[in-house]
Amino acid sequence: MEISSDLIIIGTAILVAANCASIGVFLVLRKMAMMSDAISHSVLLGIVIAVFAVGGREPVAVIVGGVLSGILTISLVELLYRSGKLKQDSSIGIIFPFLFAIGVILVTQAGNVHIDVQHVLYGSIEFAPFDTLYLDELNIGSKSIWVLGILAIANVSFIVILYKELKISTFDKSLALSAGLMPLLVHYLLMIMVATTAVVAFESVGAILVIAFFIVPASAAFLLTDRLSRMLVLSVSLGIISAVMGYLFAIFADVSISGSMATITGIIFGLVWIFGPNRGLISRWRRISKQRFEVDLGIVLTHIHKELGSDRQVSTSSMSNSLGWTKEYSKKLSEFIQEQKFVEKNAQGNFALTDIGLKKVENYSN
Amino acid sequence: MILEEILSIFLGIFTDYTLRYVALGSAILGITSGALGCFTVLRKQSLFGDAIAHAALPGIGFAYLFAGTKDSLLLMLGAAIFAWFGGMITLAITSTTRIKQDAALGITLSVFFGLGIVLLSYLQSIGGASQGGLDRFLFGQAAALIESDVINLGILSAVCFTILILFYKEFKITTFDSSFGQSLGFPIKYLNVLLTSVIVVAVVIGLHTVGVVLMVSMLIAPAAAARQWTSNLKNMIILSAIFGGLSGIIGSMISSTAEGMSTGPVIVITITAILGISFVFSPKQGYLFRYIRNQRKSQTSLDNIKTISDKEKENHGNI
Secondary structure, three states: OOOOHHHHHHHHHHHHHHHHHHHHHHHHHHHOOOHHHHHHHHHHHHHHHHHHHHHHOOOOHHHHHHHHHHHHHHHHHHHHHHOOOOOOHHHHHHHHHHHHHHHHHHHHHOHHHHOOHHHHHHHHHHHHHEEEEEEEOOOEEEEHHHHHHHHHHHHHHHHHHOOOHHHHHOOOOOHHOOOOHHHHHHHHHHHHHHHHHHHHHHHHHHHHHHHHHHHHHHHHHHHHOOHHHHHHHHHHHHHHHHHHHHHHHHHOOOOOOHHHHHHHHHHHHHHHHHHOOOOOOHHHHHHHHHHHHHHHHHHHHHHHHHHOOOOOOOOOHHHHHHHHHOHHHHHHHHHHHHHOEEEEEEEOOOOEEEEHHHHHHHHHHO | HHHHHHHHHHHHHHHHHHHHHHHHHHHHHHHHHHHHHHHHOOOOOOOHHHHHHHHHHHHHHHHHHOOOOOOOOHHHHHHHHHHHHHHHHHHHHHHOOOOHHHHHHHHHHHHHHHHHHHHHHHHHHHHHHHHHHHHHHHHOOOOOHHHHHHHHHHHHHHHHHHHHHHHHHHHHHHHOOHHHHHHHOOOOHHHHHHHHHHHHHHHHHHHHHHHHHHHHHHHHHHHHHHHOOOOHHHHHHHHHHHHHHHHHHHHHHHHHHHHOOOOHHHHHHHHHHHHHHHHOOOOOOOOOHHHHHHHHHHHHHHHHHHHHHHHHHHHOOOO
């Protein structure tokens, strides 16, 4: 059975993206995104110690070691910040560089570990096709696909089985507590899933791409929807799109695969941020300027009404003087109120309120 | 025997040419990042340093790509521009969307770093081995510091400290009570940008010695350690700078004794050790003195109970 190496790399990337992007939704919503930064760095220490202990890169030992060091990181961070000596972000920023630094020193001190420190950061997904799994000396295909596939099943069942618990404890912790949904247990289970996902994904794509897939697609999805279920689907889809496009770009430009995947997640996020419906920068800017226009319309009509009431005349130029607007903006507004038939211009260029305009002004004052 | 060895390493700072610059460069980094880190910790922006350090990587790649030299000042300029840009993007994400700061930091960190890796791999594919020198910014390579690097670092650090001293009062107000500062008429927005820019410079200095990945530790750990000993901002900054500088010197000395031990990780472990010592031994908040105080307290209350019961016995006699 021969599968082309391109397919194996893309398959690996898609599985990493799907695994990280689904769990990442909960990290983003629970304001624990930087926990993935901490875990994905400190798993190095666990992996190195595991390799030392068993004398080789046994997948099971590596995963166990990585998960244990992930749990160690979380516990140390929580211990530090519950002691009241440091804030949570400071605790994260102290624990993970410390554990990572120990890991780096262990790797460089022992030449026989076969872990390249730089590949820890940006992975070696390029080599995924060469790492095959043997069952009774029978080649059963790529190791990374198998491991990541099993992880995907575990992650999907975790989310499906505990969906209600995860949802309620994410959005309303006290409700979860009072309803007996054990938010603390859910929290630790989630952290174990994060650690497991980080370790397994880390093996193939490196620490930084793990963080990118955990946080960026989920954040983009967060800007697109208010429903948790839709956010999960969107996050996974955006992650997979980034993986595929990132791979194609990397092949096209002959650059690092994991680096270009991370860059594409960022580009997709940027597009959603700028062009996204409702929450995007453009629609936000449009909404704000529309609201400002509405308010200014009210100001102008009330102004005209008041001035006419005290026997003074209003023209476009007097408008910009007394209301402090630029000439262009006053002109735009006065054209608009004439178009809408709120006012009429008489021969001297002064405004007079029409019946519709009068009604609108009275609406404002009521 | 061991003492003699330690002494000879220590004397090496004065005699050994390489070690002198390595230790000096690391000390400059430690002092600068220690002093400025106080503000990031107090402003609850600890991981901001992590994000902007990662964001600096593409700047190094671009600077090399366009300028074609490994002149450290140009690379630092590129790094500073991107680090600053990354910081601004993070602030823009949190202020214009409902995404919280932690996720915004994660986005900047991973995407910019990814872009940096793309650039480095591109440089590698077009330039062969010439890219090798850029890798050192990942974990830092204090051992590669030469005299001109150290002079550059010293100038940058002096700029940071001049700004810090000139704007000390303003930085203090924006850190502890920015709305009060605003009511006094301080341009809080510009001050925040200025403070961020100074922190960017400190981060850029750090890229040479501890690298992108571990830089965050140099900003947070000295400040957190100093915080255990004092509640006064001025003292905290001075103490933090001392801790940072000390860990730079000790770390570079330890790493010079062992073959292949990178300076960055050793410095980080040293400063974390100083933090641990501070946790245990600081007089007000430390575990040791708290334990002693608690013991004394329970002893005094035991004594009190004893005297009271003795008095009772005297008054009423034995029953």
